Amino acid sequence: MKYEAVIGLEVHVQLSTNTKIFCPCSTRYSGNEPNTSVCEVCSGQPGVLPVLNAEVLKRAVKTGLALNCSIAKRTKFDRKNYFYPDLPKGYQVSQFDMPICEKGYIVVNDGLAEGKKDKKIGITRIHMEEDAGKNVHGADGKSSFVDYNRAGVPLLEIVSEPDIRTSSEAKEYLEKLKTILKYIDVSDCNMEDGSLRCDANVSVRPAGETKLGTKVEIKNMNSFRGVQKAIDYEIERQIKVCESGSKITQETRLYDEAKAVTLTMRKKEEAFDYRYFPEPDLPPYDIAQKDIDAIRSTLPELPDAKFSRYLDEMQLSAYDASLLAGNPSLAAFFDRCAAGYKNYKAITNWLLGDISKKMNELGIDDIFDARIRPEHLLEMLALIDNGTISGKIAKTVIDEIFASGEKPAKIIEKLGLVQISDDSFILNIINEVVAENPKSISDYISGKEAAVGFLVGQIMKKTRGKANPRIVNEMLITELAKLKNA
Numbered sequence: 001m002k003y004e005a006v007i008g009l010e011v012h013v014q015l016s017t018n019t020k021i022f023c024p025c026s027t028r029y030s031g032n033e034p035n036t037s038v039c040e041v042c043s044g045q046p047g048v049l050p051v052l053n054a055e056v057l058k059r060a061v062k063t064g065l066a067l068n069c070s071i072a073k074r075t076k077f078d079r080k081n082y083f084y085p086d087l088p089k090g091y092q093v094s095q096f097d098m099p100i101c102e103k104g105y106i107v108v109n110d111g112l113a114e115g116k117k118d119k120k121i122g123i124t125r126i127h128m129e130e131d132a133g134k135n136v137h138g139a140d141g142k143s144s145f146v147d148y149n150r151a152g153v154p155l156l157e158i159v160s161e162p163d164i165r166t167s168s169e170a171k172e173y174l175e176k177l178k179t180i181l182k183y184i185d186v187s188d189c190n191m192e193d194g195s196l197r198c199d200a201n202v203s204v205r206p207a208g209e210t211k212l213g214t215k216v217e218i219k220n221m222n223s224f225r226g227v228q229k230a231i232d233y234e235i236e237r238q239i240k241v242c243e244s245g246s247k248i249t250q251e252t253r254l255y256d257e258a259k260a261v262t263l264t265m266r267k268k269e270e271a272f273d274y275r276y277f278p279e280p281d282l283p284p285y286d287i288a289q290k291d292i293d294a295i296r297s298t299l300p301e302l303p304d305a306k307f308s309r310y311l312d313e314m315q316l317s318a319y320d321a322s323l324l325a326g327n328p329s330l331a332a333f334f335d336r337c338a339a340g341y342k343n344y345k346a347i348t349n350w351l352l353g354d355i356s357k358k359m360n361e362l363g364i365d366d367i368f369d370a371r372i373r374p375e376h377l378l379e380m381l382a383l384i385d386n387g388t389i390s391g392k393i394a395k396t397v398i399d400e401i402f403a404s405g406e407k408p409a410k411i412i413e414k415l416g417l418v419q420i421s422d423d424s425f426i427l428n429i430i431n432e433v434v435a436e437n438p439k440s441i442s443d444y445i446s447g448k449e450a451a452v453g454f455l456v457g458q459i460m461k462k463t464r465g466k467a468n469p470r471i472v473n474e475m476l477i478t479e480l481a482k483l484k485n486a
C-alpha cells in the first residue's frame with residue numbers, strides 16, 4: 001500500500017527585544033552568570049504584577065502581517081498550568097483562545113527550485129508567550145540547578161496547518177520562515193542558541209484517504225537537518241507499524257540526534273491537562289486598525305517580492321534570484337550595488353562567486369561582518385570596465401579588500417596590479433614565448449588550435465597575470481597567422 005505523510009510544525013521564536021515580556025529585565029542572558037537577569041516578576045514572587053512590553057505586541061503584529069495573517073482586534077493572555085522546576089510561577093503566561101494572529105500562510109517551492117510549483121502552507125495561529133528558565137544538571141549526576149535568566153524572555157509560537165507532506169517541504173517551510181523573520185528583524189533565529197525551536201506533528205495515512213491518522217509529536221530537534229531526518233525516520237517507523245497490522249500510539253517522542261531515531265517520551269494518557277484560564281493580572285488588549293496600518297508601513301520588501309523583482313526587472317536567473325532573496329544581508333548588499341551599477345549579472349556573479357567563497361573560507365555568515373562594502377565592489381567593477389584591471393586580477397583585489405578593507409584603487413597601486421595593455425610591451429613577451437616554444441608553434445601551423453591556449457597561458461605567466469587577456473589573444477593570433485603564412 002502507498003502511504004502519505006501529514007506534517008504540521010510548531011515553531012517557537014525568541015523575540016530579540018531588549019527587555020523581557022512582562023518586566024524590565026534584559027533578555028541578553030546568554031553567557032551571563034545564572035540568575036543575574038531576574039527580578040521579582042520573572043522569578044515568580046507573590047504579589048507582583050506583570051506589565052506587557054509594548055514592543056512584543058508590535059513585533060507579534062509585524063510577524064503576523066509578514067506571514068499573511070489576520071490580526072486580532074482584541075487579544076488576551078491565559079495561564080497554562082503545569083509544574084516544572086524551570087517554571088517559577090507554576091504556570092506559563094501564554095494565549096489560548098484569542099491569539100494575536102490567525103489564518104496566514106507561507107509560500108514554498110516558489111520557483112526557488114526550478115520546475116516546482118508554488119504551494120501555500122497554512123499558518124493556523126501565532127501567539128505570544130513567555131519562555132521558561134533552564135535546568136542545569138550538576139557534574140556529579142546528583143544535583144540539579146535552575147537558572148531563571150531565560151524565564152520571561154518573549155516568544156512567538158507559530159503553528160502551521162497540517163499542510164506539509166514531506167520532510168523536504170518541512171525544511172523549505174522552516175527556511176522560508178527563518179528568512180522572513182530575519183527580513184523583518186524580530187528575532188536572531190539561531191537554532192543552535194535556541195532562539196528558534198521546532199516541534200513536528202507527524203502522522204501517516206493510506207494515499208487517497210482524507211481522514212487524518214493518529215499523530216505523534218516529535219521534540220528535541222536542534223537543526224533544520226535534524227528536523228528533516230527526524231521526520232523521515234518517523235514516517236518510515238509509522239508505515240512499518242501500520243504494515244505490521246498494529247495501530248499508531250498517540251504520544252510525544254524525542255529525537256536522538258546521535259542515533260538518528262525517535263524514542264517514546266510520554267504516552268497520551270501521561271499528557272498534561274493544562275487547565276488554561278484567563279490571566280487575571282493582564283487586561284485584554286484592543287488593537288486599532290491605524291496601529292496595524294502603521295506597523296504594516298514599516299515592513300521591508302519581503303523575499304517573495306524580492307525574488308520576483310530580481311527575476312522580472314533585473315533579469316537574473318531563478319537560481320541566482322533565489323540565492324540572493326533567500327539571504328537578507330546579501331540581498332541588501334546587492335540592492336545597494338544595483339542602485340549605482342546597471343550590470344546586475346556582474347554584481348551577482350561576484351557576490352555569489354568569489355565573495356561568497358571568501359566568506360565561507362573565513363567563516364563569515366553575514367556579508368556586513370566582512371570588511372568589503374558595496375562601494376568597494378562598485379569601484380572594482382568600474383576598474384574592470386575601464387580596463388585598469390582584468391577579472392583575474394580582481395580576484396586578488398577581493399582577497400586584499402577582505403584582508404585590509406582598503407579601497408580597490410589603493411590596493412592596485414600598492415601591489416602594482418595595473419593591467420598591462422601596452423601593445424609594444426605585450427608584443428615583446430609574445431616574441432619571447434614564440435621563440436621559447438617551437439614545438440607549440442609547429443603544432444599550431446599543422447592545425448592544432450589548442451596550442452593557442454597554452455601560449456596564452458605562458459604569456460600571462462610571464463606578466464604575472466597582468467597582461468590584458470583580450471589584447472594578448474588578439475595580438476597572439478595576428479602573430480601566429482604571420483608565422484603560418486610565412
Ligand SMILES: [Zn+2]
Binds near residue numbers: 025037038040041152
Ligand atoms: Zn524580570
